[in-house]
Amino acid sequence: MKRIAIDMDDVIADATQKFCDMYEAEFGIRIAKHDFLGKEFHEVVPTEHQKFVYEYPFRKGFFQDLKVIPHAQEVMLRLSKKYEIFIVSAAMEFPLSLSEKYQWMSEHFPFISWHHIVFCGSKSIIKADYLIDDRIKNLKNFDGKAIVFTAPHNLKDEYESFTRVNSWVEIEKMFL
Amino acid sequence: MKRIAIDMDDVIADATQKFCDMYEAEFGIRIAKHDFLGKEFHEVVPTEHQKFVYEYPFRKGFFQDLKVIPHAQEVMLRLSKKYEIFIVSAAMEFPLSLSEKYQWMSEHFPFISWHHIVFCGSKSIIKADYLIDDRIKNLKNFDGKAIVFTAPHNLKDEYESFTRVNSWVEIEKMFL
Numbered sequence: 001m002k003r004i005a006i007d008m009d010d011v012i013a014d015a016t017q018k019f020c021d022m023y024e025a026e027f028g029i030r031i032a033k034h035d036f037l038g039k040e041f042h043e044v045v046p047t048e049h050q051k052f053v054y055e056y057p058f059r060k061g062f063f064q065d066l067k068v069i070p071h072a073q074e075v076m077l078r079l080s081k082k083y084e085i086f087i088v089s090a091a092m093e094f095p096l097s098l099s100e101k102y103q104w105m106s107e108h109f110p111f112i113s114w115h116h117i118v119f120c121g122s123k124s125i126i127k128a129d130y131l132i133d134d135r136i137k138n139l140k141n142f143d144g145k146a147i148v149f150t151a152p153h154n155l156k157d158e159y160e161s162f163t164r165v166n167s168w169v170e171i172e173k174m175f176l
Numbered sequence: 177m178k179r180i181a182i183d184m185d186d187v188i189a190d191a192t193q194k195f196c197d198m199y200e201a202e203f204g205i206r207i208a209k210h211d212f213l214g215k216e217f218h219e220v221v222p223t224e225h226q227k228f229v230y231e232y233p234f235r236k237g238f239f240q241d242l243k244v245i246p247h248a249q250e251v252m253l254r255l256s257k258k259y260e261i262f263i264v265s266a267a268m269e270f271p272l273s274l275s276e277k278y279q280w281m282s283e284h285f286p287f288i289s290w291h292h293i294v295f296c297g298s299k300s301i302i303k304a305d306y307l308i309d310d311r312i313k314n315l316k317n318f319d320g321k322a323i324v325f326t327a328p329h330n331l332k333d334e335y336e337s338f339t340r341v342n343s344w345v346e347i348e349k350m351f352l
Contacts, residue, residue: 005301086301092290098274114268115297122291125181125262127303127319143303 001084004175005118005128006076007138008089008101010151012109013066015057016041022056023049038155057093063100068108071168077111079175087112088126090138091119132171147174177260180351181294181304182252183314184265184277186327188285189242191233192217198232199225214331233269239276244284247344253287255351263288264302266314267295308347323350 009015016033019041024030027049036044042053056062079085087105091097098119105117123131124141131142132149139146139162148154148162149171165171185191192209195217200206203225212220218229232238255261263281267273274295281293299307300317307318308325315322315338324330324338325347341347 003301088301092278092293092295095275095278095290098278098295099271102268102271102274113297114271117268118294118296118301119268119274120294120296121289125179125264125294125303127301 001082002130003084003086003128004079004130004132005086005088005123005126007131007133007135007149008087008091008105009063009066010069010134010153011132011149012069012072012076012087013063013104014069015063015066016152018062018066019053019056022062023053026052033152036152038153040153058096060096061100063094063097063104066104069168071172073108075168075172076109078172080111083175084116085112086116086118086126086128088118088120088123088128088131090121090123090135092121132165147171177258178306179260179262179304180255180306180308181262181264181299181302183307183309183311183325184263184267184281185239185242186245186310186329187308187325188245188248188252188263189239189280190245191239191242192328194238194242195229195232198238199229202228209328212328214329216329234272236272237276239270239273239280242280245344247348249284251344251348252285254348256287259351260292261288262292262294262302262304264294264296264299264304264307266297266299266311268297308341323347 020031031044042050045053076085089101091101105112123138129144130147131144132147133139134149134151134154136158139148146162148159148164150164150166196207207220218226221229252261265277267277281288299314305320306323307320308323309315310325310327310330312334315324322338324335324340326340326342
């Protein structure tokens with residue numbers, strides 16, 4: 001059985017939307033995803049707001065109530081019949097996220113057992129056939145087939161050496 | 177640079193001693209490590225106590241104040257100059273352990289960055305040249321060189337196909 005490693009933030013959990021929502025709640029300015037295509041969220045806020053935005057994912061609760069990326073649940077359930085699925089999140093960067101991500105997985109992906117969840121720092125330690133991720137730093141150190149999952153920040157040339165998928169519907173077409 | 181993956185419980189953190197201490201505090205019976213050579217801790221307590229012992233690592237605080245296994249700190253610091261060290265713990269089994277283990281690592285092994293810490297369920301996902309671990313379930317699914325670190329429970333025949341080390345002094349001799 002081939003093994004697919006799947007990232008959490010901006011692949012199955014909508015972290016980018018949470019940045020938009022927290023920023024609007026704090027500063028009263030609505031930034032939509034289509035406002036920062038090809039850029040990081042902090043690049044489109046005023047310089048004096050950047051330090052607050054950097055610190056959002058270190059706040060308690062940031063990862064607790066992220067929305068599920070559309071169709072991730074049903075497609076992953078179908079994938080899990082034919083592939084060995086591992087959820088692999090670089091959670092170690094945000095210490096408070098560890099228990100929140102664990103709870104989030106139990107709530108939204110109860111069919112993925114704790115045996116198949118990995119919280120790491122560097123993903124160079126991961127042994128899998130495929131990695132679906134939105135971050136180049138994770139994809140470029142991966143031995144197997146690296147697949148970039150489209151997120152607002154990753155619409156950049158440097159990602160073009162990887163196969164790109166734009167949605168979970170496209171993941172299903174690729175694998176099933 | 178070769179990569180060494182190193183388990184936490186009973187390799188760098190003395191979880192077995194914590195079982196002994198909690199059991200004595202709860203039931204007033206002192207069981208020493210040499211009392212259960214080749215057995216799991218729960219196998220040497222009365223049947224009616226087993227359900228409590230099973231549940232110890234699920235209690236808040238269990239992993240917070242574990243003693244460091246002798247010489248793990250100084251030997252690992254020296255190893256880290258010549259090898260890429262990853263700490264790999266099957267922490268996902270005990271959800272409350274995630275933040276406690278993270279804190280414990282910061283306190284006792286500050287020279288190991290969060291980039292090099294992994295909390296997983298199955299260690300079959302780990303890509304490394306060496307794995308030092310006390311559990312056969314982790315060692316037998318590992319592709320690289322598997323090294324069993326002696327703990328009271330693992331003095332059994334089934335471990336004899338692996339290279340055995342009895343202490344961090346022996347690890348230093350093997351690698352440096």
